[in-house]
Amino acid sequence: MRPSFIAKELGTGLRRNLTMTIALVVSVAVSLTLFGTALLMRTQVERMKGYWYDKIEVSIFLCGPNSTAVTCTGTVSDEQRAAIQAAIQGLTPTVQSWYYEASAQAYERFKVQFKGSPIIANVSPYALPESFRVKLDDPNHFETISSVVSTMPGVETVQDQRKLLQRFFTILHGMQTVALGIAIAMLFVTVLLVMNTVRIAAYARRRETSIMRSVGASNMSIRLPFILEAVTAAVLGAGVAAGIMLGLKQYVIDQRLAPSMSYIAFVTWDDVLAVLPWLFAAGVGTTVLAASFTLRRYLRG
């Protein structure tokens, strides 16, 4: 068939089935937006992991005058401190870098962190313990250092910041799974809608198709208009979804969230652009499959 004839038939088909076409476009747009968001959430979590894990330290707090841990006998002595430092240094390359923070420094940092809060008045410069701050080559190697240091005299506790983050990431992973689940459910709904739309279209045009068959049109050319209609709707829907995602990046992430949450690394434009081809692929792919499957059943020669 000539392309111009196909295009004309396509226009007629889409217009005749306008309400179903609109329903299809909207449904594809919604499900693909969810699908794309789910994909981006994945990237977002990975980015945050990278950002935070990079900043994670192991804090080895040393005994102060009021410490009650079994490894403590009053404030840490100079020999104990030296021994701990030697142990830390002995653990390279697992220990990437380290520094010592005295009580006074801890207090300075505390004042900066809680600037303007009345809590500062209640904390004396000596109440905060001195500590070694250790950065590991991999945050997952916490046990390596903890097993060596935590039982040494003069060490009150060894704190793993990763633990705090992990709880947070568990929640994020959960949200991610839920989003993906919803996206898949929506894609499934879209598939059903495509099948129904194609079936209705095939029924509405059974006269045309029977005439086409009787004059010897090939199966492909009988099915092609239906598939093209569904694909057109899918491409429109994917386009809308792509627009929504770009809009979310521009107006929600970049203009609203990012300025007020500078400690979170948000998905970049490249991340968003990388997801868009998948939207079109998923939209067109599922639609073509659903339409072909339906036509096999309802347009049998």
Place this chain on the structure above:
Amino acid sequence: MIIFDHVSKEYKHSNRPALNDINLTINQGEFVFLVGSSGSGKSSLLRLMVKEEKATEGSIEVDGINVGKLRNRKVPAFRRNMGIIFQDFRLLPTKSVFDNVAFGMEVIGKSRKEIRERVPEVLDLVGLAGKEKRLPTELSGGEQQRVAVGRAFVNNPKLLLADEPTGNLDPATSVGIMKLLDRINRTGTTIVMATHDVAIVDQMRKRIVQLDRGHIVRDQERGIYGEMAQ
């Protein structure tokens, strides 16, 4: 052109065969009437020829092709050698007369140039010159059937099958359609036409194949339908 060799057709959910041991040969260029009472198997015979149905037994050859062994994939190409006309015209209601006739060429990929040349020729042949812009609803029944004949004939098929083409038309209009089919037949196109219309069959004096409950009970050159009715 067409050879039926011991062909039987039994539909599912049916207790007797629609066609029973049919042997029939139709030569290139013939004009054959298929007659017989309702349910005798006329439409079934036509459907077997275009592979709309499959024979339960026996073999059918159309234009040198064994229809039973024809791959599904090849059925469309096979059907391009034949035109089919139905009692209910089967026109596309949203397309003009010209586009309805052109449709037969469009779907098999003919070029715009070929279509512009051929369709007016055919419209002239079927007597619809000057009405190409009308929609089917703006035509009489006889004119609609002429459009259908035009569409069936537009690709110059070797074989034209017609299932009660005059079934919905009054006698005078029917005569017009029959003259048209006769003219097409004279171009060398084989025509097989199923009909109940005694007057037409008697008037045309063509070969008559009569069916009764799935059997051929008569096959006569230049026959008269009326004779058997008595």
